[in-house]
Every structure is written in C-alpha cells, then in structure tokens.
Amino acid sequence: MNTVIAVLTAFMLLSASMLALLAAIGLLRFDTVMARTHPVTKAITLGVVFACVAAAIQVDTTTDTMRLLLVALFQIITAPIAAHMVARAAHRVGSGGSRDLPLDELREAER
Amino acid sequence: MTIVLTVCGVLLAAASLLCLARLIMGPTLADRVIALDALLIVVVIAIGVWTAGTGRGTYVEALLVVALMAFIGTTTVARFIERRGDT
Numbered sequence: 001m002n003t004v005i006a007v008l009t010a011f012m013l014l015s016a017s018m019l020a021l022l023a024a025i026g027l028l029r030f031d032t033v034m035a036r037t038h039p040v041t042k043a044i045t046l047g048v049v050f051a052c053v054a055a056a057i058q059v060d061t062t063t064d065t066m067r068l069l070l071v072a073l074f075q076i077i078t079a080p081i082a083a084h085m086v087a088r089a090a091h092r093v094g095s096g097g098s099r100d101l102p103l104d105e106l107r108e109a110e111r
Numbered sequence: 112m113t114i115v116l117t118v119c120g121v122l123l124a125a126a127s128l129l130c131l132a133r134l135i136m137g138p139t140l141a142d143r144v145i146a147l148d149a150l151l152i153v154v155v156i157a158i159g160v161w162t163a164g165t166g167r168g169t170y171v172e173a174l175l176v177v178a179l180m181a182f183i184g185t186t187t188v189a190r191f192i193e194r195r196g197d198t
Contacts, residue, residue, distance in 0.1 A: 013115055047156050089192040
C-alpha cells in the first residue's frame with residue numbers, strides 16, 4: 001500500500017511539473033494575449049490540482065490536508081476569473097490581437 | 112523520491128525561466144500580467160512539490176498566501192489596464 005501511494009505521488013508530482021513547463025512553453029510561443037491566456041488558465045490549473053492533491057496525500061495532519069485541497073479548489077475557481085478579466089481589459093483597450101478577430105460578438109454587444 | 116524531486120525542480124526551474132522571458136519581452140502590459148500570474152502559480156506548484164516530497168506542512172500557509180496574491184494582483188492590474196490603457 002505504501003508503494004502504491006509513493007508511486008501515485010511521484011506520478012502526480014512529475015505530471016504537475018511537466019504541465020507547468022508545457023504552460024510556460026505555450027506562454028512563450030503563442031502570439032496574442034487571447035491565445036496566451038489559454039495555457040496559463042487550463043494547463044497550469046491542472047498542475048496546481050495535481051501538486052496540491054499529491055501534497056494532501058503525503059502530509060500527515062488533517063488540517064494541512066484540508067488546506068491543500070482548499071488551495072486546489074480556490075485555484076479552480078479563481079483562474080478563469082483572472083484570465084477573463086485580463087482578456088476583457090485587453091479587448092476593451094483594443095490590443096492583444098482583439099482587432100482582427102474573425103468573429104467579435106463582444107464588440108457588437110458593447111456597441 | 113529524491114530523483115523525482117530533482118527532476119521536478121529542473122522542470123519547474125525551466126518553466127519559471129520561460130515565464131520570466133515572456134515577462135521581460137511581452138509587448139503589452141496584459142502579456143506581462145499573464146506571465147507574472149503564471150510565474151506565481153509555478154511558485155505554488157513548487158511549494159506543493161516540496162510539501163509532498165518532505166511530508167511536512169510547514170509552508171502550506173505560504174502556498175495559500177501566494178495563490179491569493181496571484182489572483183488579487185492579476186485582477187487589480189486588469190482593472191488598471193481598463194482605465195489607463197495597455198502600455
């Protein structure tokens with residue numbers, strides 16, 4: 001049982017680090033603000049959930065376990081809000097590739 | 112477990128360097144804010160990896176605080192961009 005838990009933890013930690021690296025590569029390679037929002041919101045959130053659940057498995061007191069699960073839940077809730085606010089601000093200012101979108105329903109709605 | 116922690120450290124260091132490159136290069140303010148958010152979340156993952164590797168709950172509060180600061184900072188600068196322009 002201990003071996004199973006250790007292997008599971010190691011797999012989750014390596015997945016979390018790999019997802020962080022992939023999100024950073026996406027952040028560097030994509031070309032507009034709207035595109036760069038995606039890796040930072042999706043891939044890295046899954047990485048945080050993996051790291052926090054692995055830490056929650058390994059930590060020994062119940063308080064720390066609940067706190068780590070709370071951090072994972074908090075990240076799931078707040079990452080879309082933050083990315084949405086940055087993308088909406090860039091859209092309102094008119095930068096970040098928001099001028100040459102093929103379909104822009106937000107601009108028509110705000111007119 | 113030591114090998115896993117070393118590999119995770121190398122991967123996270125590479126990720127933070129790439130985020131730092133986007134933070135320095137990023138043409139607009141929104142790019143820099145997204146890169147800073149990603150950098151802080153990489154820090155959160157690093158603290159989580161340390162906590163899981165050692166099994167000690169010493170830095171769980173720091174994890175919570177860094178996650179909160181990343182959200183509040185990003186939201187604040189987004190409001191700032193809406194009001195003052197994206198330069």
